Amino acid sequence: EDQVTQSPEALRLQEGESSSLNCSYTVSGLRGLFWYRQDPGKGPEFLFTLYSAGEEKEKERLKATLTKKESFLHITAPKPEDSATYLCAVMDSNYQLIWGAGTKLIIKP
Amino acid sequence: DTEVTQTPKHLVMGMTNKKSLKCEQHMGHRAMYWYKQKAKKPPELMFVYSYEKLSINESVPSRFSPECPNSSLLNLHLHALQPEDSALYLCASSLGTGPYEQYFGPGTRLTVT
Secondary structure: OOEEEEEOOEEEEEOOOOEEEEEEEEOOOOOEEEEEEEOOOOOOEEEEEEOOOOOEEEEOOEEEEEOOOEEEEEEOOOOHHHOEEEEEEEEOOOOOEEEOOOEEEEEEO | OOOEEEEOOEEEEOOOOEEEEEEEEOOOOOEEEEEEEOOOOOOEEEEEEEOOEEEEEOOOOOOEEEEEEEOOEEEEEEEOOOHHHOEEEEEEEEOOOOOOOOEEOOOEEEEEO
16 A cells, blocks of 8 residues: 655754654655645645655755655754644655655754 | 635634635646645645546545636535534645646635534
8 A cells, every 4th residue: 555654753953953854655656756844824835846766856955865765855954944844745656646644843943 | 936826714614604715826737636634634635627627536525516617716615514624725736637746825724613
């Protein structure tokens, strides 16, 4: 069965303390992996799309990487405004989007 | 411009009311989606429209009725809802139903009393 698991569920960091969020998946025929950021009470904001193992994308303090089994979202020197829930979603061979439960990131000043 | 707009932002309705949620995008996207999201859960797909035709209905109760008047607009008509239908309702759009990122609107916070 297709499955997407994100870890940790929650992560508290000090401002400037770099870390990584994990998204592991088991899907039949990966079509793409998507990262989103969601602030409380708002819609998810698109961050990155990754299509194949070895691919990397960067945007400001965020960098997403992909292997055949998982993706990492690396956050370098985070700021309090990076606090949000980060969602990972994987598209399978039938173009169905399977969502992870999210990682709640809290950056303390 | 990657903006999807939704109205209203908040909606409180009784169980006997009829109301509608509206969504609009001007990115030329041909796929549009309705999602329901409960607190601390990921979005849950309800409906998919592709080229203005309903292509996926995820066994949603008939008290939710989608409509796509044209390629830029998507409505969700609500009737005789239950308190458990209270949630954040999200609209999204993408280039198509293939491996494309979806852009989400800000959502409508619905409370059913």
